[in-house]
Every structure is written in structure tokens, then in C-alpha cells.
Amino acid sequence: MDRKAITVVVVSVVLLVLWFPLVNKFYPPVPIEQRIGSNNQSTTNRTGTNIDGTNATVVKPPSVITNGTVAAIIAKPSAPEQTLILTNEWARYTFTSHGGGLKQVELLKYPADVGCRTKEKEKQKDVAYAALNTQALVPALALTGAPELQDKQPFALTTTTSGVRAEKTLTNGLKLVHEFVLGTNYQFAATVRIENTTAAPLAVGALEWVLGTATPMSLRDDGLLMGLMESDGKNVQIVDQAWFANRTLGCFPGTPRQEFNSTGTNAAWGAVYNQFFTITAVPQDPAPRLVAREVALPEPTAAEKVADPKAFPKPVGYQAAFGYTATVLKPGETLKHQLTVYAGPKEYNTLARLGLQEKQELDAVMNFGTWFGWVAKALLLSMNGLAAWGLPYGWAIVVITIIIKLIFWPLTNASTKSMKRMAELQPQMKALQEKYKDDSRKMNLKLMEFMKENKVSPLGGCLPMLLQIPVFFGFYTMLQSAIELRGAEFFWVCDLSQPDTLASIGGFPINPMPLLMGVTMIWQARLTPPSPGMDPMQQKIMKYMPLMFMVFLYNFSAGLTLYWTVQNLLTIAQMKITKVDPQVTKAVATKAKKK
Numbered sequence: 291m292d293r294k295a296i297t298v299v300v301v302s303v304v305l306l307v308l309w310f311p312l313v314n315k316f317y318p319p320v321p322i323e324q325r326i327g328s329n330n331q332s333t334t335n336r337t338g339t340n341i342d343g344t345n346a347t348v349v350k351p352p353s354v355i356t357n358g359t360v361a362a363i364i365a366k367p368s369a370p371e372q373t374l375i376l377t378n379e380w381a382r383y384t385f386t387s388h389g390g391g392l393k394q395v396e397l398l399k400y401p402a403d404v405g406c407r408t409k410e411k412e413k414q415k416d417v418a419y420a421a422l423n424t425q426a427l428v429p430a431l432a433l434t435g436a437p438e439l440q441d442k443q444p445f446a447l448t449t450t451t452s453g454v455r456a457e458k459t460l461t462n463g464l465k466l467v468h469e470f471v472l473g474t475n476y477q478f479a480a481t482v483r484i485e486n487t488t489a490a491p492l493a494v495g496a497l498e499w500v501l502g503t504a505t506p507m508s509l510r511d512d513g514l515l516m517g518l519m520e521s522d523g524k525n526v527q528i529v530d531q532a533w534f535a536n537r538t539l540g541c542f543p544g545t546p547r548q549e550f551n552s553t554g555t556n557a558a559w560g561a562v563y564n565q566f567f568t569i570t571a572v573p574q575d576p577a578p579r580l581v582a583r584e585v586a587l588p589e590p591t592a593a594e595k596v597a598d599p600k601a602f603p604k605p606v607g608y609q610a611a612f613g614y615t616a617t618v619l620k621p622g623e624t625l626k627h628q629l630t631v632y633a634g635p636k637e638y639n640t641l642a643r644l645g646l647q648e649k650q651e652l653d654a655v656m657n658f659g660t661w662f663g664w665v666a667k668a669l670l671l672s673m674n675g676l677a678a679w680g681l682p683y684g685w686a687i688v689v690i691t692i693i694i695k696l697i698f699w700p701l702t703n704a705s706t707k708s709m710k711r712m713a714e715l716q717p718q719m720k721a722l723q724e725k726y727k728d729d730s731r732k733m734n735l736k737l738m739e740f741m742k743e744n745k746v747s748p749l750g751g752c753l754p755m756l757l758q759i760p761v762f763f764g765f766y767t768m769l770q771s772a773i774e775l776r777g778a779e780f781f782w783v784c785d786l787s788q789p790d791t792l793a794s795i796g797g798f799p800i801n802p803m804p805l806l807m808g809v810t811m812i813w814q815a816r817l818t819p820p821s822p823g824m825d826p827m828q829q830k831i832m833k834y835m836p837l838m839f840m841v842f843l844y845n846f847s848a849g850l851t852l853y854w855t856v857q858n859l860l861t862i863a864q865m866k867i868t869k870v871d872p873q874v875t876k877a878v879a880t881k882a883k884k885k
Contacts (some may be wrong), residue, residue, distance in 0.1 A: 368442035374454055380476050380634065382419070383454075390445030390456035390468045391500065393427030395422040395633045397476070397567065403508060404777035406784040422569055422633050425587050426607060428504035430569060431468065431480050431629070434594050434611065438496035439484070453478070463488035464619075475643065476634025480571075483626045486619035493618050493866060498581055498611035499627060502569035504562035509590055509601035515565040515770060518550075518610045520580040521656055523558035526654040529608070534584045550582040553612075561655055562610050566773040566787075568636050570655055574628040577612035635773045638670055657771050665764030670772055677774065684780025687849055691856040694761055695864075702861070706868040709818060715744060757858060762850075769847045778849075786849035803851040804844045810858035811836030817865050 372387040382396040396419040403418070423430045433439050438460075445456040445468070452780045453471040460466070465485040472478045482499060486492045517530030529550045536544040556576035562569050587605040595601055612627075619625060634640065637655055658666045669690065676686040695702075712719075719737060726733035769775060775786040783790040783803065791799040815836055843851055 300622070319811070340699045366442060367444050369444045372444065372446040372447060374449065376449070376454060376472060378472055378474075380474070383470075383472065383478070385447055385454045385456065385470065386429050387444035387447055387456070389429040389432035390447075390458070390466065390693075391432035392423065392502075392633075393429050394424045394426075395430075395569075397421070397634060398569075400635060400773075401777075404785050405788070408833045411598055420507065420567060422505075423502050424505050425605075426505055426609070427585055427587070428500050428503065428609060429504035430500060430633075431470075431482075431631070432498055432500050433466065434500060435483060435497040435613075436616070438464060438492070438494055439466065439497060447513050459487065462492065464492060464494070475632075475640055477630065477632050480631055481626065483624050484619065485624045489621050491618050494616060494625065496613065496616045498613050499577075499629075500609060500611040501560050501564045501571040501622055501629070501631070502633070503585065504564055504569075504608040504610075505587060506602065506607075507566065509562050509594060509598050511564065511605070512602050513606055516608060517563060518562070518582050518608050519561045519657075520550075520552050520555075520582075520610075521558050521654065522552075523576070527552070528657070530583055531606075531829075534608075548582075548583070552580045553578075553613075555579070556698055557612060559608055560612065562608055563636065563655075563657070565771060566636055566776055567634065568632070568655060570632045571612070572630045573612060574630075577627075578615055579613040580610060581610055581613045581620050582610040623884075632823065636771045637773050638667075639674065658767055662760050662763040662767055665760050666768040669761075669764050670768050670774075673772075673775060679836065682780070683775055683778035684786055684849075684852065687780075687786075687853055688856050691853050692860065695857070695860045699864075702864060703868060707863055710865075710868065711744065712741070715740075756873070761857075762854065765850055765853050766846075769849050772849075775849050780848070780852065783848045783852075786852070787847050789845050790848040790851075799845070801844060801848075803848045803855065804840055805860065806844070807843065807851045807855040808836055808840030810855055810862065811839060814862050814865070817862065 295583075324511060327728075347439075351787045367388045369387075373393060374385045376383045377398075378384070379398075381398055384393040384396075385391070386393040398419055400420040401418065402420050428434060442459050443458050443460070445458045445466070448455050450469070450471075453469065455470075456468040458466055463486065465483075465487050467483040467485065469481045469483075470478055484494060489725045506513055506516065513531055517528055520527050520529070533550070534547050536547050556578060557573070557580040559570065559572040560577075560580045561571070585607050587607050589604060590601040612629075614627070617625065632641070638656055641655055656667075656670075672690055672693075673683065673686045676689055677683055681689065719740065722736050722740060723733055726736055769787060772787070778786040780786055782792065789799065789801045790803045791801055793800045812859075843854070
């Protein structure tokens with residue numbers, strides 16, 4: 291490979307690595323509009339009091355949060371926050387007197403952090419749980435919007451036989467009652483009632499019932515896999531960071547969107563989610579609309595930045611709410627809304643047992659997408675089936691890859707034979723190229739006739755790669771939300787859902803799995819004969835194209851690069867063991883000489 295070709299490859303790889311940092315440097319994202327009151331005050335920590343009298347660290351909520359056509363407001367509390375905690379087999383629910391909603395949900399079967407360091411913490415029994423709605427500016431299932439529903443009084447929290455009740459009577463005579471009934475499998479029911487206790491009609495403005503806020507899973511979570519979903523019962527819309535950023539071609543700055551509003555389409559259900567967890571709410575009757583906003587969350591503290599220098603500096607969340615139109619309550623009349631809520635892992639088998647949505651909507655909650663969603667679902671069910679037989683998830687990926695290879699063996703075997711036969715016919719093809727080098731049209735025509743006569747195809751080598759594309763994207767889609775792989779180990783890999791970083795040198799992570807994948811891809815490329823008529827320089831560049839894939843996938847999950855590496859090794863093995871009948875090759879060579 292000459293100096294020019296090496297320069298082209300090196301420059302291409304460097305540009306791929308630096309592309310996004312350079313774009314962010316020259317075209318920085320538009321800062322998120324501050325949405326915390328007109329006085330621009332920042333959130334601060336203070337100490338509140340639990341119902342049982344113990345101290346609890348809480349985040350002071352903003353006095354007003356504004357954005358869009360309806361202000362999502364929550365009155366500044368006049369009394370210290372009280373919390374009431376209920377725990378069942380699946381989760382720990384923390385309810386707050388500030389807003390009368392759900393402050394956070396801690397999932398008792400899922401640690402907040404997984405990986406090698408977590409194993410040490412488990413031995414010390416010092417593991418925090420994964421939490422939903424944490425650090426959110428507004429409690430989940432709080433009422434916002436209508437000024438008539440806001441005052442400085444806190445809610446009174448009481449326990450009931452099956453859950454929690456939060457209530458208060460406003461100075462205008464409206465009584466707010468929030469009731470929560472805990473269920474099984476991360477489910478609970480939520481009911482809100484607005485009662486007119488006066489002898490005169492009272493107006494209630496357009497209000498929003500916050501279903502929750504998608505918040506980062508950890509300090510390092512950059513929010514790329516966070517977002518929200520809205521469904522009218524037939525079609526599902528996904529709103530995420532890219533939707534709000536509204537960049538041109540996905541890279542260059544556009545006009546950021548401030549608010550998502552599904553006005554004109556009833557919301558049959560809505561969800562906020564991060565990579566592995568979700569709050570999904572289904573109204574008893576479809577809500578008139580779903581509204582969502584991107585909100586700035588509290589930045590990491592100085593201590594957190596010291597403990598984790600890679601902490602994301604400006605975290606954001608996505609707050610979603612069901613919107614209801616203004617109304618007038620007659621004396622003694624009650625306005626009532628009900629939700630069924632699932633706050634838990636994006637675990638397909640658990641979601642499938644709930645029966646909250648139709649089949650296609652369950653796929654939407656898993657965020658399988660549309661193009662290769664069916665492949666992702668099939669792979670997930672297969673992987674879970676193998677795991678149910680006691681096979682670790684890493685080995686389940688290996689077994690699935692082997693099964694896929696065996697299914698396509700006849701096709702890839704024929705393709706491999708065609709490639710090998712074409713490699714053995716290279717002398718005759720080069721002779722034709724030399725003979726007709728002054729007439730490229732005739733040369734290509736003669737080459738095509740020669741290949742057709744000998745039943746070989748220049749596209750034969752592409753077939754194995756094409757067969758991998760649906761499976762690759764299926765694995766990619768599945769691994770984005772397959773919580774089963776979170777914390778799953780495989781040899782040195784501590785978490786198959788994340789890169790297998792063993793160490794860092796100068797801040798650059800050392801990930802062995804994509805390096806192994808790159809080596810196997812280069813090996814496979816060297817075994818693949820070049821297409822006839824291809825320029826020698828192009829041939830050399832193509833042999834080093836796997837380096838590009840390695841750069842693209844370097845920081846992807848170890849589960850994905852494990853699949854690709856095993857797939858490459860199986861393809862190499864197939865290329866090694868596949869033989870071409872020497873008699874056929876000899877007959878072709880003799881026939882070519884006679885011509």
C-alpha cells in the first residue's frame with residue numbers, strides 16, 4: 291500500500307473520530323432555555339422532614355416553570371416538604387407533600403450502577419437502586435397548569451389500606467384529592483379528583499397531569515437514549531433529543547423546538563423513558579393531548595465532579611403530561627381522571643404480562659423501531675429463551691450467532707465457493723483485462739461473459755455481508771433497550787450493554803472487544819478475493835475499510851461487538867473449510883487457454 295493510500299485511510303479515520311467534537315465546537319448546541327421562574331433562580335438542596343419525623347434530603351422545586359402555550363406551574367411551597375415512603379416487592383415509592391405526587395420510584399431489583407466496581411460495592415452492601423423521576427423539577431402525577439389549582443399550601447399525605455392519599459382544599463373552595471393504589475409487577479393506579487365544595491360555579495383552566503420526567507440513569511448519561519412516546523392507539527410518535535434539537539441533517543444547528551404538543555390527536559397512552567427504564571401511563575379515557583418539554587436538571591455538584599470527572603456537565607430531562615381542556619365545575623361537582631401506571635424496567639416479558647397495550651404498542655415501549663423491529667424482537671425472545679435454560683447471556687449471543695450462521699449456511703456456502711472459484715480464475719481474468727485494456731467497454735463485456743459462463747459472480751462476496759445487515763441492526767436495536775444484558779458478564783466484560791473498557795490511557799478508553807472485531811474483519815477481508823476490474827488502489831483501500839467499522843463501533847455495547855466478532859470468526863472458518871472442485875477449475879483453465 292503506497293503512501294497516498296495510507297494517507298487517505300488515516301485522514302478518513304481521524305475525521306470519523308473527530309467529526310462530532312468538531313461539529314459541536316464550531317456549531318455548538320443552543321443552550322436550553324432556563325425554565326425556572328421569572329427570577330431565574332437555580333435549584334438548591336435543603337433538608338425536609340419525612341412523615342415519620344426523620345430527615346430527608348430533597349430538591350427544592352421551582353416556584354414557576356413556564357414554556358409554551360400553557361404554563362406548567364407549581365406554587366412555591368410555604369412549608370417544609372414531607373415525604374411518605376411505601377415499599378413492596380418490586381419498588382420503593384416516595385410521595386411528596388409538594389405537589390401531592392410521586393417524587394421518585396426506586397426499583398429494588400436493579401442497582402443504580404452495574405459493572406466491575408459494583409461487584410465490590412455489593413460485597414459491602416453499599417448499592418443504590420435504579421430510580422425513575424429522580425432530580426425531576428416536578429413530581430410525577432402532580433397537577434400543573436391551571437392557576438386556580440395552585441397555592442402555597444402543601445398536600446396532606448396519609449396512608450390508606452392499599453396506598454397513599456394526598457389532599458388539600460384551596461382558598462377558592464376547590465378540593466384536590468390524589469389517590470395512589472399500589473399493584474404488582476411495577477404497576478399502580480392513580481386517581482385525581484377536583485371537587486367544587488362551594489355553592490357557586492368555579493372555573494378550572496386548562497391543566498396538565500404530569501405523568502413523569504425522563505431523567506439520566508447516571509452522571510455519565512448524556513441523554514441520547516432518553517425520550518418520550520405518545521400513542522393515539524394506532525400510531526406511536528417518539529420524541530427525543532434529536533426532535534428537540536431539530537438539527538439540519540442531524541448535525542448542523544436548526545431552530546430548537548420548545549414544546550411537543552399532540553393537539554388534535556387523543557393520547558391513548560404516554561411514556562417517558564431512558565435506556566432501560568420507563569414510566570408508562572394509560573388513561574382510563576384517552577386524554578385530549580400529550581404535552582412534553584425539555585427541562586434543565588440540576589448540574590452535578592463539585593463533589594460529584596471530583597468523584598467522576600466524566601460526569602455530563604449539563605443534564606436535561608423530558609417532562610411529559612396529559613393535557614386537559616378548561617372547564618367549569620358546578621356546585622358540588624367533581625372532575626375525575628384515572629391512570630394505570632407502569633414504572634419499571636423495559637423488560638419485554640414483564641410488559642407482555644400487563645396487557646396495558648396492544649402488541650404493536652408493546653414493541654413501541656421497547657423502542658424496537660420499524661425497520662428491523664421484528665428481528666430485534668425475535669433475537670430478544672431467543673436470547674431470553676436460552677437464558678431461561680441456564681445459559682449466560684454472553685454465551686446466548688454466541689449460540690444465536692451460530693444458529694443464524696447455520697440457517698444461512700447453504701447460501702453463504704454457495705457464495706464462498708463462487709468467491710474461491712473466482713480467485714482461482716484470476717489469471718484468466720487478468721489475461722482478458724490485458725488483452726482488451728485499450729477498450730474498457732469490451733473488456734467489461736468479455737469479463738461478464740467469462741464469469742457467466744463459469745457461474746461466478748462479482749457480487750458473491752457481498753452476499754454474506756448483506757445477510758448480516760438485518761441481524762446486525764436487529765442486535766443494535768435490541769441492545770439499546772435490552773435490560774437483560776445490563777450487568778451481564780462475559781469473560782473480562784462486566785456489562786454487555788456497555789463498552790468493555792478495561793483501562794484508559796490519557797483519557798482514551800481501551801476496549802478489547804472492538805479491537806478483536808477489527809482484527810477479524812481485516813482477516814476476513816484479506817481472505818476475500820477482489821472484484822474483477824477493480825483498480826489496485828481501490829483493492830488495497832477496501833482491505834482496510836474494516837478499520838472504519840471499528841471506529842464506528844468502538845464505543846458501542848460489548849454485546850454488539852461480541853456478535854460481530856463471532857460472526858466474523860464463523861465466516862472465516864467457513865471460507866477455510868469450503869473447497870472448490872479442482873477438476874472444475876482445471877477444465878475452466880484448459881477451456882480458457884484454447885480460446
